[in-house]
Amino acid sequence: MADVWAWFADPLEFEFMRRALLAVALVGIVSAVVGAFVVVRGMAFIGDALAHSSFAGVAAAFALGASIYLGAIVAAVATALGIAYISQRARLRFDTAIGVLFAGAFALGIVIVSRQDNYTVDLFSFMFGNVLGVSWNDLALMAAIGALVVGLIAVFYKELLFIAYDSTVATAAGIPTRPLEYGLLALIALSTVVALQAVGIVLVIAMLVTPAATAGLLVRRLHHVIFLGVAVALVSAVVGLYVSYHASVASGASIVLVATALFAVALLLAPRRGVVARWRVDRARRNDLAKALP
Amino acid sequence: MATDVRTQAPATSAVAVSDLWAGYDGEPALEGVSFELPQGSLVGLAGPNGSGKSTLLKAVLGLVRPWRGRIELFGDRIDAVRQRVGYAPQAELVDWDFPATVGDVVMMGRYGRIGLLRRPRAADREAVGRALAQVGLESLAERQIGELSGGQQRRMLIARGLAQEADLLLLDEPMVGLDATTQHALLALFEALRGQGKTLLVATHDLSCVAACFDLALLLNRRLVAFGAPGEVFKPEILNEAFAEHLLLIPTEGGVFVGHHGHG
Numbered sequence: 001m002a003d004v005w006a007w008f009a010d011p012l013e014f015e016f017m018r019r020a021l022l023a024v025a026l027v028g029i030v031s032a033v034v035g036a037f038v039v040v041r042g043m044a045f046i047g048d049a050l051a052h053s054s055f056a057g058v059a060a061a062f063a064l065g066a067s068i069y070l071g072a073i074v075a076a077v078a079t080a081l082g083i084a085y086i087s088q089r090a091r092l093r094f095d096t097a098i099g100v101l102f103a104g105a106f107a108l109g110i111v112i113v114s115r116q117d118n119y120t121v122d123l124f125s126f127m128f129g130n131v132l133g134v135s136w137n138d139l140a141l142m143a144a145i146g147a148l149v150v151g152l153i154a155v156f157y158k159e160l161l162f163i164a165y166d167s168t169v170a171t172a173a174g175i176p177t178r179p180l181e182y183g184l185l186a187l188i189a190l191s192t193v194v195a196l197q198a199v200g201i202v203l204v205i206a207m208l209v210t211p212a213a214t215a216g217l218l219v220r221r222l223h224h225v226i227f228l229g230v231a232v233a234l235v236s237a238v239v240g241l242y243v244s245y246h247a248s249v250a251s252g253a254s255i256v257l258v259a260t261a262l263f264a265v266a267l268l269l270a271p272r273r274g275v276v277a278r279w280r281v282d283r284a285r286r287n288d289l290a291k292a293l294p
Numbered sequence: 295m296a297t298d299v300r301t302q303a304p305a306t307s308a309v310a311v312s313d314l315w316a317g318y319d320g321e322p323a324l325e326g327v328s329f330e331l332p333q334g335s336l337v338g339l340a341g342p343n344g345s346g347k348s349t350l351l352k353a354v355l356g357l358v359r360p361w362r363g364r365i366e367l368f369g370d371r372i373d374a375v376r377q378r379v380g381y382a383p384q385a386e387l388v389d390w391d392f393p394a395t396v397g398d399v400v401m402m403g404r405y406g407r408i409g410l411l412r413r414p415r416a417a418d419r420e421a422v423g424r425a426l427a428q429v430g431l432e433s434l435a436e437r438q439i440g441e442l443s444g445g446q447q448r449r450m451l452i453a454r455g456l457a458q459e460a461d462l463l464l465l466d467e468p469m470v471g472l473d474a475t476t477q478h479a480l481l482a483l484f485e486a487l488r489g490q491g492k493t494l495l496v497a498t499h500d501l502s503c504v505a506a507c508f509d510l511a512l513l514l515n516r517r518l519v520a521f522g523a524p525g526e527v528f529k530p531e532i533l534n535e536a537f538a539e540h541l542l543l544i545p546t547e548g549g550v551f552v553g554h555h556g557h558g
Contacts, residue, residue, distance in 0.1 A: 040392055091319075155411060162402045165392050169383060172355040173458065174376040174406040220438040222393050 011245045020131045020198075023139055024241050024255060027198045027207060028233030030146040033153055034191040035212035035233075036226045037184060041164050044209050046083065046185070049098045051192040051204035053079035053105030058126050058196070059112040068126070069141050072196055076189035079105050084182050129200030129252030131241070142194050149187045149194070160184060161222055199252035206256040211236065214263040217270040232262055306369065308333045308462050308493035309354060314363035316346075316353045323349040326363075327518045331495065331510070333368075333461070336488045338504030338524070339497040341514035342537050347497040348384075350514065351464045354495070355381055367462060377406055380455020382465045385447045390440045396450050397435035400425055403457035425456035429483060445476035449483070462493045469500050481507045501528065 011017040038047050054076040061071025079101050087097040113123060125133055134142075153160065162170040163177055163184075171177040188208075195204045215228035240255030247254070268275050309331040317323040323346040331337050339347050352358040354365055356372035367375050380403065403425070404418040426432045429449040434442070442450060448468045455463045469477050481503070484494055488509075495512075498504060504511050504524055511527040513519040519536040520527040 040389075158402075158405050158408070158413070159410065161394075161398075162405050165394060165399065165402065166383065166388060168357060169381055169454075170402075170405075172357055172376075172379070172381045173403070176410075216393060220393050221395055221398060225393050 007246065008242070011242065016132050017241075017245065019134050019136065019139055020241055020251065021238065023131050023134045023142060023198050024237035024251070025234055026139070026142050026146050027195045028211070028237040029230050030149055030191045030194050031204075031207035032211040032215075032229035032233040033150050033226055034188055035208040035210075036215070036222060036229055037153075037160060037164055038188060038208050039212040039216055040222065040225070043188070044205060045095055046080075046098055047188055047192060047208040048205040049083070049102030050076045050080055050185075050189045051196070051201045053102045053109075054189075054193055054196060055109035055126070055201055056105040056112070057109075059109040059116075059123065062123060063112050063116055069138070069145075069193065072193045073145075073190065075105060075109075076193055077186050080185035080189040081182060084185050125200075126196055127201050128250060129196075129198055129203060131198040131251045134197055138197060142197075145190050146194050149190050152183070152187060156180060156183070157223075164222070199255060203252050203256050206259060207233065210256070210259040210263050214259070214266045217263075217266045217273050232259065236262060306333055307331060307366070308335070308368060309495065310364075310366040310369075311350075311354070312364050314350075314353060314365060315361040316349055316358050316363075317361065318349075322361075323516065324353065324514075325516045327514070328363075329512060329518060329521050331493060333493050334488060334491045335493055335509045336484055336507070337493070337495045337510045337512055338508035339495055339512045339514060340499060340501055340504050340536075341519075342499065345515045345536070347499075347514055348466055351381070351466055351495070351497055354464060355379065377458060378461045380452075380458050380460030380463045382448070382451035382455060382463070382468060384466045384470070385444070385451065385468075386470070388447070388451070390442075390447070392439065394439055395435065396426070396431060396437050396439060396442070396446075396453075397422060399439060399450055400435075400453045400457045403454035403460075406458065421459065422457050425453040428456055428486075429453045443476075444472050445480060448472070448480060452483070452487075456487075461491070462495070463487070465494065465496045467497055467499075469496075469498050469503055477503065501533075504528075 012021075035047075038044060054072040057071035057073070057075025058068050059071075060066075060075070061068045064071075082101050083094070083097050086092060086101070087094045090097070159170070159175050159180055162173070162175055163180055167177050167181070191208070192204045195207050199207055211233035212225060212229040214232045215225045219225055219228050236259035237255050240258040241251055243249070243258065244251040244254035266274070269277075271277055307330040309329075311330070312328045314324055314327040315322060327346075327350065339350065341347050349358055353360055354367070354372070356376075365372065367379060372379065400422045401414060401418065404414060404421060408414060408418060422435075423432065426435055429452055431446060431449050431453060434446065439447075439450065452463065452465065452468070468480060472480065484496070485507070487494060496508070505528050506524075508524055510522065511524040512521050513527055513532065513536045515536045520532045
């Protein structure tokens with residue numbers, strides 16, 4: 001019993017661990033709320049693209065000595081709006097517009113970085129995450145952006161729900177669909193920025209998609225998906241961070257692996273949509289059929 | 295030339311379309327379509343695939359901007375009367391895996407009236423309850439939409455328009471994929487709604503259904519081929535023009551057998 005307590009309590013003696021816990025909890029909440037919309041609208045590729053394109057902003061800010069968060073926000077939001085604009089104006093397929101812009105922005109980031117002499121440590125922490133390096137200032141900024149994102153989704157929840165379900169009918173019913181769709185993309189962009197330093201550009205997509213997808217297997221209304229997704233994300237974030245501390249492994253990857261494990265359990269055991277439940281239904285049907293036949 | 299076989303012009307039109315041209319990427323889908331639908335009528339919008347049925351519905355809803363022509367609903371522009379117009383899309387285009395209950399989806403019909411920054415109130419929940427009762431789904435409000443049968447799906451999409459308190463309902467292919475019993479139940483619902491003074495414009499490629507149960511038939515093949523009572527519209531020479539290569543016409547005793555080539 002004392003060992004279990006120590007497992008949880010000991011790391012908290014370090015301030016960097018207390019900050020890291022707050023940071024991953026914050027990332028979990030914001031990512032899961034936004035992620036519910038990403039999952040039901042099938043926008044996983046967009047989330048990944050926005051995280052990657054923010055690298056251009058991070059690199060530019062680093063080169064100019066400006067705030068790295070500011071750079072990431074500008075790059076991610078500009079890419080989000082660019083994707084929406086190009087796909088509407090040029091009548092390109094959405095995923096084509098995403099592919100072009102995200103690769104272009106990421107390449108721009110690499111070009112900027114390759115001109116720098118002393119970039120490696122800081123920029124690598126953005127690629128793969130370094131939650132232990134989060135400062136109180138970073139945390140305050142993450143909390144402010146996160147509060148803005150979650151607050152706007154709460155305010156426009158019913159319209160976002162309608163548009164996510166059927167944007168054509170929502171437009172016909174007088175919902176201002178286009179500004180809200182642009183807005184949602186901007187909020188996804190901001191939420192990837194919140195998650196950048198904690199889990200890294202490469203793994204941001206997992207924080208957006210995995211908790212919400214896990215919840216989607218278990219509950220059947222969008223606001224329940226959001227609440228359960230937040231719970232899954234919080235458990236993944238906290239357990240993952242402790243595992244990374246005790247096992248000395250990378251924190252972002254550790255958090256994502258816990259979330260992935262929770263998803264696998266839900267996929268297997270979900271009451272109606274799980275693999276086992278479906279197998280049982282199929283077997284029952286086969287048995288009924290076998291009995292009905294002579 | 296369109297063959298207009300109407301006997302008299304309606305007093306107040308639910309829908310008045312004149313010389314409507316619309317299309318996509320420079321390709322016309324509708325060419326000079328004109329018609330007026332009287333309020334309280336049950337209208338079948340028929341035509342082969344690609345004849346512009348969905349485009350016409352979307353133009354009426356203001357979702358497709360016309361190249362030319364005028365559309366008036368209840369004597370006004372769509373933006374002024376949007377809440378009086380309900381729309382049920384093709385069921386195949388709806389995401390039935392979406393995490394929502396029947397009650398959630400029907401409540402969406404209220405969102406336009408509720409407006410931004412406000413939450414549904416008791417009056418909205420009552421309107422949803424009434425709409426569900428009208429279509430016979432009151433016991434399924436808590437049901438996940440993915441668990442509905444085909445007929446229940448169509449009823450839910452219509453109930454959303456009713457919760458909106460729409461006077462004009464535009465339904466895109468509500469009969470597709472339903473068995474005969476379910477189709478008849480849905481037609482009975484259409485007739486009940488017409489009895490309440492609602493106007494229904496129903497896109498379908500099931501001509502026998504339009505012929506049997508609808509007040510007016512609107513036959514479309516990019517142009518308006520014919521418009522009027524089904525008995526007057528469904529004549530071999532007119533159907534031949536609309537369906538050219540799509541339809542099988544077999545003259546029989548006292549009428550014409552109508553059937554599709556392939557799966558239409």
